[in-house]
Amino acid sequence: MASQSAAEKRAAELREALEHHNYQYYVLDDPEVSDAEYDLLFRELQQLEAEHPDLVSAESPTQRVGATPLAAFQSVTHAVPMLSLNNAFTEEDIVNFDRRVREGLEKDVVNYSAEPKFDGLAISLRYENGLFVQGATRGDGYTGEDVTQNLRTMQSIPLKLRGKPPRVLEVRGEVLMFKRDFEALNQRQREAGGKEFVNPRNAAAGSLRQLDARMSASRPLRFMGYGIGACDGDFPGTHSALLDWLADLGIPVTRERVLVAGVDGLLDFYRRIGTRRAALPFDIDGVVYKVDDLRAQEQLGFVSRAPRFAIAHKFPAEEAITEVRDIDVQVGRTGALTPTARLKPVFVGGTTVSNATLHNEDEMRRKDIHIGDTVVVRRAGDVIPEVVRALPEKRPADARLFQMPTHCPICGSAVIRLPDEVVARCSGGLVCPAQRKQALLHFASRRAMDIEGLGEKIVDQLVDRNIVRTPSDLYHLGLATLAELERMGEKSAANLLAGIEGSKQTTLSRFIYALGIRNVGEATARDLARHFGSLDQLMTADEAALQQVSDVGPIVAESVRRFFSEQHNIEVIERLRAKPDGVRWDEHAPAAPKTEGAFAGKTFVLTGTLSNMSRDNARSLIESRGGKVSGSVSKKTHYVVAGDEAGSKLDRANELGVAVLNEEQLLALAEESSAKEPQEKQ
DNA sequence: GATCCTCGAGTTCC
DNA sequence: CTCGAGGATC
Numbered sequence: 001m002a003s004q005s006a007a008e009k010r011a012a013e014l015r016e017a018l019e020h021h022n023y024q025y026y027v028l029d030d031p032e033v034s035d036a037e038y039d040l041l042f043r044e045l046q047q048l049e050a051e052h053p054d055l056v057s058a059e060s061p062t063q064r065v066g067a068t069p070l071a072a073f074q075s076v077t078h079a080v081p082m083l084s085l086n087n088a089f090t091e092e093d094i095v096n097f098d099r100r101v102r103e104g105l106e107k108d109v110v111n112y113s114a115e116p117k118f119d120g121l122a123i124s125l126r127y128e129n130g131l132f133v134q135g136a137t138r139g140d141g142y143t144g145e146d147v148t149q150n151l152r153t154m155q156s157i158p159l160k161l162r163g164k165p166p167r168v169l170e171v172r173g174e175v176l177m178f179k180r181d182f183e184a185l186n187q188r189q190r191e192a193g194g195k196e197f198v199n200p201r202n203a204a205a206g207s208l209r210q211l212d213a214r215m216s217a218s219r220p221l222r223f224m225g226y227g228i229g230a231c232d233g234d235f236p237g238t239h240s241a242l243l244d245w246l247a248d249l250g251i252p253v254t255r256e257r258v259l260v261a262g263v264d265g266l267l268d269f270y271r272r273i274g275t276r277r278a279a280l281p282f283d284i285d286g287v288v289y290k291v292d293d294l295r296a297q298e299q300l301g302f303v304s305r306a307p308r309f310a311i312a313h314k315f316p317a318e319e320a321i322t323e324v325r326d327i328d329v330q331v332g333r334t335g336a337l338t339p340t341a342r343l344k345p346v347f348v349g350g351t352t353v354s355n356a357t358l359h360n361e362d363e364m365r366r367k368d369i370h371i372g373d374t375v376v377v378r379r380a381g382d383v384i385p386e387v388v389r390a391l392p393e394k395r396p397a398d399a400r401l402f403q404m405p406t407h408c409p410i411c412g413s414a415v416i417r418l419p420d421e422v423v424a425r426c427s428g429g430l431v432c433p434a435q436r437k438q439a440l441l442h443f444a445s446r447r448a449m450d451i452e453g454l455g456e457k458i459v460d461q462l463v464d465r466n467i468v469r470t471p472s473d474l475y476h477l478g479l480a481t482l483a484e485l486e487r488m489g490e491k492s493a494a495n496l497l498a499g500i501e502g503s504k505q506t507t508l509s510r511f512i513y514a515l516g517i518r519n520v521g522e523a524t525a526r527d528l529a530r531h532f533g534s535l536d537q538l539m540t541a542d543e544a545a546l547q548q549v550s551d552v553g554p555i556v557a558e559s560v561r562r563f564f565s566e567q568h569n570i571e572v573i574e575r576l577r578a579k580p581d582g583v584r585w586d587e588h589a590p591a592a593p594k595t596e597g598a599f600a601g602k603t604f605v606l607t608g609t610l611s612n613m614s615r616d617n618a619r620s621l622i623e624s625r626g627g628k629v630s631g632s633v634s635k636k637t638h639y640v641v642a643g644d645e646a647g648s649k650l651d652r653a654n655e656l657g658v659a660v661l662n663e664e665q666l667l668a669l670a671e672e673s674s675a676k677e678p679q680e681k682q
Numbered sequence: 683g684a685t686c687c688t689c690g691a692g693t694t695c696c
Numbered sequence: 697c698t699c700g701a702g703g704a705t706c
Contacts, residue, residue: 359698423692685704692699
């Protein structure tokens with residue numbers, strides 16, 4: 001009993017010491033002990049825990065190495081989405097960014113926090129009652145993968161927060177590999193005869209996505225925090241103070257950050273860090289600017305998926321020089337002919353690039369690209385290869401200008417380029433095998449009917465052998481037919497049939513999207529489905545009725561009407577939904593035109609700082625009751641909702657005689673409608 | 683008529 | 697990711 005409590009005391013001391021040294025090393029970058037001394041303490045704790053297994057707790061520094069390898073990562077839905085930033089490449093972009101921020105806040109000078117943009121992987125760490133409980137990758141921003149086991153092995157991620165953490169805290173940050181650690185890792189890989197990594201980013205990504213956490217543990221990964229997601233508790237009111245606060249909690253944050261006023265400060269920081277880029281211990285691909293005041297951030301809100309209060313100022317992408325060996329054309333789903341450069345393979349931005357799109361004829365003329373030219377290529381946004389420009393001084397005598405073919409290279413139909421359009425198109429429609437293939441691939445794609453197992457190779461064969469001509473043919477395939485295809489055994493054939501069967505239960509908006517109507521993408525398909533409620537209503541709608549749908553104008557309306565006026569399209573649809581064994585979805589009554597709710601047809605403008613609700617809350621309150629929120633005051637504005645320190649928008653409202661509401665009046669107005677109908681969440 | 687914002691469509695590599 | 701274009705707004 002006595003020895004137990006002595007052991008317990010010593011274990012607690014050791015844990016505290018190890019946590020302290022981790023903090024000194026990873027957060028303050030100021031170690032107090034050597035690695036050897038640290039190891040000594042660590043081994044003493046391990047020994048002690050081995051002798052007294054009941055002393056082991058999950059957050060002990062010894063408990064970092066994961067148990068058994070996983071079969072697959074679970075997916076995790078982020079409580080607060082992890083959105084991406086807009087990118088800027090020029091000083092002009094930054095000047096515009098600052099102007100929009102100042103206009104949005106109605107201020108002359110705005111304070112910004114500026115920091116490096118790490119070239120790693122975005123991660124979210126969830127702490128509950130100060131203990132690390134879950135970590136996930138960014139994924140598509142809404143759903144990521146659960147990599148908790150791997151993250152636990154990283155020394156720079158505290159298993160337990162210091163000080164007084166909130167009950168729930170999600171820390172957002174980046175997992176990366178320091179350059180010197182990357183060099184050392186590659187050295188080890190070379191000696192062991194293993195595969196070397198191309199760059200620190202790939203090494204970090206590969207290491208983090210190991211299903212066996214013991215592999216991750218052997219890789220020198222680091223974490224750097226840069227923000228928070230969900231937080232159940234108090235936190236500071238500015239971004240710069242927030243980062244200090246995270247550091248106090250034990251989360252490593254960069255010290256290469258500054259607080260500056262106005263656009264000059266931003267550009268100055270960009271230039272200074274640019275000159276030191278090579279000397280930094282980690283790779284960065286730019287810098288990030290954020291409006292420092294968090295309430296101001298909330299006031300600015302989001303445009304589409306990116307915040308209006310922050311921007312990434314990227315360094316110019318790495319460029320390389322290679323040759324254009326040839327230029328081919330590809331035929332897309334809509335018949336668009338896209339010239340593609342076949343390049344002499346060149347290593348740029350982390351991979352070998354051998355193809356690059358040239359978009360269209362005009363683009364090619366602008367860049368003056370010939371076949372045989374020496375050209376500069378880069379990976380735009382570090383992903384999609386792009387030909388930047390030709391080097392005409394290196395042009396060989398036999399270089400040729402590319403000519404857009406007059407007939408489709410696949411089906412021989414005439415190529416037509418409409419006077420106002422940039423793209424040339426094959427006029428063959430679904431007669432053209434290339435267009436048929438693309439249409440089928442689109443129909444089967446994940447966001448449309450989501451047929452698993454139907455990829456490009458299979459579609460190629462099905463179309464070339466004339467087994468499948470239209471989407472409805474897919475639902476009449478037999479096991480024997482499929483098994484005859486190349487690279488298709490009984491097993492994969494059965495899987496594909498199961499995939500086809502599984503796709504039958506769908507939704508109206510997916511089905512509309514899958515049809516591949518010109519100018520009707522995912523968003524428009526959703527709007528159409530909601531507005532009309534059933535396929536028959538949509539099929540019989542005339543152009544005037546179609547234009548009632550928001551975001552549908554004359555062009556989209558005409559595309560839709562034309563699609564449903566073609567007999568073969570109707571036939572395919574009827575075969576697809578033929579009962580009892582066809583494609584099916586739930587239908588509902590057409591959405592009533594927006595006459596419901598107290599705010600139907602009303603336009604609101606928000607200005608100033610609201611005291612009891614965020615801008616996003618106010619916006620969803622208004623939108624849920626049929627109202628619209630717009631950015632600036634005009635004659636058409638019905639109400640201006642003014643908070644504290646409202647500026648020019650309030651003046652303008654008074655000028656135009658627009659009704660002005662305060663927060664309480666807005667809520668009172670909203671109450672009137674919710675009293676009559678059940679409260680709708682969100 | 684100009685400008686902002688979104689959506690659609692095409693695309694690369696692993 | 698990027699471009700072009702459709703739609704909405706000023």
